Amino acid sequence: xxxxxxxxxxxxxxxxxxxxxxxxxxxxxxxxxxxxxxxxxxxxxxxxxxxxxxxxxxxxxxxxxxxxxxxxxxxxxxxxxxxxxxxxxxxxxxxxxxxxxxxxxxxxxxxxxxxxx
Amino acid sequence: xxxxxxxxxxxxxxxxxxxxxxxxxxxxxxxxxxxxxxxxxxxxxxxxxxxxxxxxxxxxxxxxxxxxxxxxxxxxxxxxxxxxxxxxxxxxxxxxxxxxxxxxxxxxxxxxx
Numbered sequence: 001x002x003x004x005x006x007x008x009x010x011x012x013x014x015x016x017x018x019x020x021x022x023x024x025x026x027x028x029x030x031x032x033x034x035x036x037x038x039x040x041x042x043x044x045x046x047x048x049x050x051x052x053x054x055x056x057x058x059x060x061x062x063x064x065x066x067x068x069x070x071x072x073x074x075x076x077x078x079x080x081x082x083x084x085x086x087x088x089x090x091x092x093x094x095x096x097x098x099x100x101x102x103x104x105x106x107x108x109x110x111x112x113x114x115x116x117x
Numbered sequence: 118x119x120x121x122x123x124x125x126x127x128x129x130x131x132x133x134x135x136x137x138x139x140x141x142x143x144x145x146x147x148x149x150x151x152x153x154x155x156x157x158x159x160x161x162x163x164x165x166x167x168x169x170x171x172x173x174x175x176x177x178x179x180x181x182x183x184x185x186x187x188x189x190x191x192x193x194x195x196x197x198x199x200x201x202x203x204x205x206x207x208x209x210x211x212x213x214x215x216x217x218x219x220x221x222x223x224x225x226x227x228x229x230x
Contacts, residue, residue, distance in 0.1 A: 009157070033217050045207065045221035052217075091159060095217065103148040103167045104175065105209070105219055109159040 002027045002094050006108035013082045014116050020067075021077045021111045023092030031097040034068070034075045035105070039089040048090070051075065053097070079113075087115045119143045123208045123222025130198040130229045138193040138225050140208030146220075147213040149191040153177065153204040154224075160207065166191055167213070198229045 003026045013019035025034070036048040051059045051068050059066050063083075067076045079086055092108040121142045130136055142149065150165035152175075162175030166185040180202055182194040191210075195202060205226050211219040 004159075006159075035218060043205065043224045043226075045209075045224075047218045050218055095219075102213070103211075104150055104162050104165050105152075105160075107152075107159040107161075109157060 002029075002032075002096070002106045004092050004094050004106050004108040006090075006092055006111050008111045009109070010112045010114070012114040012116060013079070015082055015084060017082055018078060018080045019082055019113065021079075021090050021092075021113065023075045023077070023108055025073050025075065025092070025094050025106075027073070027094065029096055033095040033097060034066075035093040035095070036064070036066070036075075036077045037091045037093060038086075039091065039110075040085075040087070045091075049077065082115050084115050084117060087113055089113075121208055121210050121220050121222040123206075123225060125225060126223060128225060128227050130195070130227065132198060132200060132229060134198050135194070135196050136198065137195075138206055138208070138227075140191045140193065140222060141189050142191075142208075142210040142220070143189065144210060144212075144220065145188060146210035147188070148211045148219075149185065150175070150209050150219075151181070151183065151191070151193045152207045152209065154207060155204050163193065163206075195227075198227075200229045203227060203229045 034051045038046045063080045094106045096102045124139045151163040152160040164183040166172045208222040209219040
């Protein structure tokens with residue numbers, strides 16, 4: 001079974017600075033998806049960024065980028081120019097690509113990000 | 118754009134009461150699932166469905182029942198609520214192929230007293 005580990009329960013960053021959230025995962029599969037979801041105090045789960053394992057290029061969405069190291073099974077999220085609105089819980093998640101697993105997500109326990117003005 | 122609609126948003130139950138959390142999606146997604154979120158535990162899978170008439174257990178299924186009579190709806194039933202079921206519940210849906218991410222409802226905060 002796949003597992004996802006987020007080793008930082010809490011992180012803080014100064015507004016306008018850069019922060020990196022860590023995520024490692026364990027799988028025997030070669031083809032899968034990885035996601036970062038943001039959960040603000042509103043409780044809504046918002047997709048931040050996705051990475052397809054067969055793509056070597058790291059995904060980027062505006063101020064959000066990932067460092068995907070497939071061999072090391074590492075998938076960190078970098079937030080540049082942090083804004084107050086980035087304060088939230090961030091969850092790393094894994095999804096199998098093939099049948100027999102692609103119907104569900106496996107989540108890490110989350111990292112609470114605080115942005116200081 | 119309704120997406121995934123989950124009701125109610127808040128609920129307080131007494132121990133032993135039953136209730137159904139409703140979930141509906143209008144995106145014709147094959148996959149639907151229920152997760153519970155507890156502090157420090159992330160989201161854990163309760164039950165999931167890969168299509169109408171097909172359901173299966175996730176990581177923490179005890180105390181919950183589901184059914185999927187239509188593609189759109191996937192209700193979660195608590196047969197006899199227990200304080201350990203106090204949690205935030207999320208319904209999610211996704212396509213089997215193509216668009217890869219899951220779409221989530223707004224969550225239900227359930228308190229069992």
